[in-house]
Amino acid sequence: MKPDNGADAADEAGVVVGTVRRDPLELARLTTPREVHHRTYRHAPSADLTTLLRRFWIPVWSVPAGKETPRKVLQDPVCQVVIGGDYARFYGVAPELSTTTLTGDGWAVGLTLAPATGYLIAGPTGAWNDRYVDLEDVLGDDARALTDRVREAMAPDPHDRAAHRIAMSACEDAVRRFLPVDAEGELTNAVVAAVEEDPEILQVAQICERFDLGERALQRLLRRRLGLTPKCIIQRRRLQEAAERLGEEAGTHAELAAAVGYADQSHMIRDFIHVTGMTPKQFRALQSDVPHSHNR
Numbered sequence: 001m002k003p004d005n006g007a008d009a010a011d012e013a014g015v016v017v018g019t020v021r022r023d024p025l026e027l028a029r030l031t032t033p034r035e036v037h038h039r040t041y042r043h044a045p046s047a048d049l050t051t052l053l054r055r056f057w058i059p060v061w062s063v064p065a066g067k068e069t070p071r072k073v074l075q076d077p078v079c080q081v082v083i084g085g086d087y088a089r090f091y092g093v094a095p096e097l098s099t100t101t102l103t104g105d106g107w108a109v110g111l112t113l114a115p116a117t118g119y120l121i122a123g124p125t126g127a128w129n130d131r132y133v134d135l136e137d138v139l140g141d142d143a144r145a146l147t148d149r150v151r152e153a154m155a156p157d158p159h160d161r162a163a164h165r166i167a168m169s170a171c172e173d174a175v176r177r178f179l180p181v182d183a184e185g186e187l188t189n190a191v192v193a194a195v196e197e198d199p200e201i202l203q204v205a206q207i208c209e210r211f212d213l214g215e216r217a218l219q220r221l222l223r224r225r226l227g228l229t230p231k232c233i234i235q236r237r238r239l240q241e242a243a244e245r246l247g248e249e250a251g252t253h254a255e256l257a258a259a260v261g262y263a264d265q266s267h268m269i270r271d272f273i274h275v276t277g278m279t280p281k282q283f284r285a286l287q288s289d290v291p292h293s294h295n296r
Contacts, residue, residue, distance in 0.1 A: 038062070038069070038102060041164060046172055051181045051189060052120075054078065054112040056168050060158045062105045069102040074240055074275060077192060077226055077233050079118030079125055081135060081171070084108040085155065088135040088147040090121065092128025093227055096275050107158035109150050109167045111175075115192040116185030119225045120178045126227030139174065146174045187211065188225040191218070195233050199241065202261040204230045239275055242268065246284045253280055 038061030045053035054076065063069050075098050080091040085106060118125040122138040135143040149170035153163045181189070191211060195201050201210075207230055208215055218230050226233075238260045245256055257268040272280050 039159075041159075041161075043164060043168060045168075048179070049172055049176065050114070051186065052114050052117045052175050052178055053172075054114055056164075056171070057110040057112065058107065058158070058164055058167075059110070060107045061102045063102050065104075067103075071100045071102060072276075073098050074236065074243065076112060077228055077236050078115050079113045079121070079128065081111040081113065081121075082108050083110075083135070083147055083150045083167075083171075085151065088143060088150075089132040090128070090135050090138045091132040092118065092122075092125055092130060094130055095228065095232065096130075097277055107154055109154065109164075109171065111171055114181075115188045115226055116181050117175070117178065119188075120181070120185065121175075124224050124227070126223060129227040142174055146170055184221065185225065188221060191222070191230075192226075192233060195230075196237050199237075199261065201234060202238075204234070235271055235275070238262070238268075239272060242272060242280065243276075243283065246280055256280065 038059050041058040041060075043056040043058070045056065061069070074096075075094050077093055079093055082089050082091060113121075118128070122128060122133075135147065139146070150167045153166035153170070157163060191207060194210060195207065201207060204215060204218065207213070208218055211218070213221070215230075222228055222230055222233065241260045242256055245251075245259060251259075253265040253269060257263075257265040260268065262268040262271075269280060272278075272283070276283065278286075
């Protein structure tokens, strides 16, 4: 897997396993139709780790020789850890669209971290936004032991659910030492969850009121823990919702803008183009032919 600017872009055609929260990655998959050469398994983390981990995602792909399959996703506003057959990396937050190009045969075990966790692993996360480092750079010797355990489990048959359980257990063992999450991290998790789950939150002032925070304090918190502004997190949620609606509903751009909280359609279209690189019309045309039989 050759990553261009993100980690989780292989996580689009999905196999949902266990109980996993509604996945924004599925709401904003920017898949090229008829170019689906992979399958992704998703798993929930253990109950005691939900303050550190959002989900596991395990893509397995086989792209014909000489071909490439790009995967584009508007990700969660969080960091990622990805371990594959020949790499192990920590990825910072992708502020805009994340693109990964799949080639050949391969697999990966991905961890979508909770908003609090990137900072616990690697310090202020703004330094890592839109880039990655070797996992060993942030986890040290633990990264080597973790990578060995994951590869030993996954290499024989990456579709094997038993292998997934072993690999995920190894990952959970490696991150459990970051418990308990500190109070600032708990607040970060709560702020991001509130924005993602409440479509009525459209202004930064609403977050401040809900959590009894001044705007500067909120800005500092999210800059330190995520490298993002509160406005960016709200925009991410609105655009993910817009992407979902474009893939499932008919309607005008004006109706779409109103449904996701924009005062006018031109503002929504500008944001959509800036983040995804395509107009809502282009996105809708692309999604109208996505082969849903692969999204089981």
